Amino acid sequence: MAESTIVVAGGGLAAAKTAEALRAEGFDGAIVLVGAETEVPYERPALSKGYLKGDDARDSVEVHPRQWYADNAVDLRPGSPVAAIDAAAHEIGTAGGDRFRYDTLVLATGSRARRLDLPRADPAGLHHLRDLADSDRLRAALRPGARVVVVGGGWIGLETAAAAVAAGAQVTVVEVAELPLVRVLGPEIAQVFADLHRANGVDLRCGRQVREVVADAAGGGRNTVHVDDGTALPADVVVVGIGAQPNVDAAVAAGLDVDNGVLVDEHLRSSHPDVLAVGDIAHAWHPALGRRIRVEHWANALNQPVVAARTALGIDASYDRPPYFYTDQYDLGMEFTGWFDPSQPYEVVVRGDLAAREFVAFWLVEDRVAAAMNVNVWDVTEHLTRLVRAAATPEPAHLADPDVSLADLG
Numbered sequence: 001m002a003e004s005t006i007v008v009a010g011g012g013l014a015a016a017k018t019a020e021a022l023r024a025e026g027f028d029g030a031i032v033l034v035g036a037e038t039e040v041p042y043e044r045p046a047l048s049k050g051y052l053k054g055d056d057a058r059d060s061v062e063v064h065p066r067q068w069y070a071d072n073a074v075d076l077r078p079g080s081p082v083a084a085i086d087a088a089a090h091e092i093g094t095a096g097g098d099r100f101r102y103d104t105l106v107l108a109t110g111s112r113a114r115r116l117d118l119p120r121a122d123p124a125g126l127h128h129l130r131d132l133a134d135s136d137r138l139r140a141a142l143r144p145g146a147r148v149v150v151v152g153g154g155w156i157g158l159e160t161a162a163a164a165v166a167a168g169a170q171v172t173v174v175e176v177a178e179l180p181l182v183r184v185l186g187p188e189i190a191q192v193f194a195d196l197h198r199a200n201g202v203d204l205r206c207g208r209q210v211r212e213v214v215a216d217a218a219g220g221g222r223n224t225v226h227v228d229d230g231t232a233l234p235a236d237v238v239v240v241g242i243g244a245q246p247n248v249d250a251a252v253a254a255g256l257d258v259d260n261g262v263l264v265d266e267h268l269r270s271s272h273p274d275v276l277a278v279g280d281i282a283h284a285w286h287p288a289l290g291r292r293i294r295v296e297h298w299a300n301a302l303n304q305p306v307v308a309a310r311t312a313l314g315i316d317a318s319y320d321r322p323p324y325f326y327t328d329q330y331d332l333g334m335e336f337t338g339w340f341d342p343s344q345p346y347e348v349v350v351r352g353d354l355a356a357r358e359f360v361a362f363w364l365v366e367d368r369v370a371a372a373m374n375v376n377v378w379d380v381t382e383h384l385t386r387l388v389r390a391a392a393t394p395e396p397a398h399l400a401d402p403d404v405s406l407a408d409l410g
Helices: 013-024 066-071 132-141 155-166 187-199 249-253 298-312 381-389 396-400
Strands: 005-009 030-034 074-077 082-086 091-094 099-101 104-107 111-113 147-151 170-175 203-206 210-215 223-227 232-235 237-240 244-246 262-264 275-277 282-286 291-293 324-329 332-338 347-353 358-365 368-375
Touching (some): 005 013, 005 099, 066 074, 082 249, 147 155, 155 170, 155 187, 155 324, 187 324, 187 347, 262 275, 275 298, 282 298, 298 324, 332 381, 347 396
Parallel strands (some): 030 074, 147 170, 147 237, 170 203, 262 282
Antiparallel strands (some): 082 091, 210 223, 223 232, 282 291, 324 332, 332 368, 347 358
């Protein structure tokens, strides 16, 4: 395929890993990587974890050093977001006016932070967390004694709250649901995270909604956050962490099938055979789950590109890995493997001590292990992944019994 050109649209982990996988699979044609980011492609998890806290150096988040792209003949075009796709002509256009013809296009355009309509807020004190510049700006604002209000109790919101506490700030989290993370973990395990943050001094206000954010007359980036119970929260820093939405505008305009992301099959091929999608924007058919899922986690961006590269090169491959993600908050480290819908019937089984935050939780759907989480218990992910992949049906009593080896369950 030396005459072929593969264009990768995106500037993050999924895009860089797609280029890497293409070369690893022996593709020796042209690779053009166009992305909105002005930086060398980097990984995002540290932006709300170690990098935000100042523990991780800037170059530690890079997927590859800049020289790697030259060494591997990848035409890296940062600051060049894809603006238009002509699938019939096999051509893309960038916001800067460049045009590139492709034989295969891989969309890895990621997602952007959801925003609230806050016309009365002082933007100098308003923060979102999606890129390096956002993390740099927020880190500078997290000072000892700063009054920080985090809107949203999802993963980004809670990790940001933990970083703010570590910086010595006074932190309030406003979450519309009855518990943080309840929509992804269910109430039993979501309560663990609520207790964790309250134990570390966070004023966690659940079942509450922000009505508006109003700039203080004194200026200086200070705002007052008005909550639907009539509370007014003074804030030096307001962080809006209410989720992300996939960057699919160009895909929609090109006529690709889009519904909560670009619809792709298990080979990551879209409704046009020469256009693939990976990472945050891929609403992919998952053969093991028998349904489509779209996962905005690091592991998808890391692992889907190998399948996309093989599909692009005509090698049979499908993506069937269980979703995986992790978090670090205060003294809690967690890994989660699998997928389940907390709005549907399930049973949760715990091995260990919830109160001490040292346990493994299993979510059973129709008696099968659909997902598992290890909290401050390490070197068990291989066993948990095996149980999830096999949709295993062990006795719940055995799952809960620490004297029964995880390796023996099945």
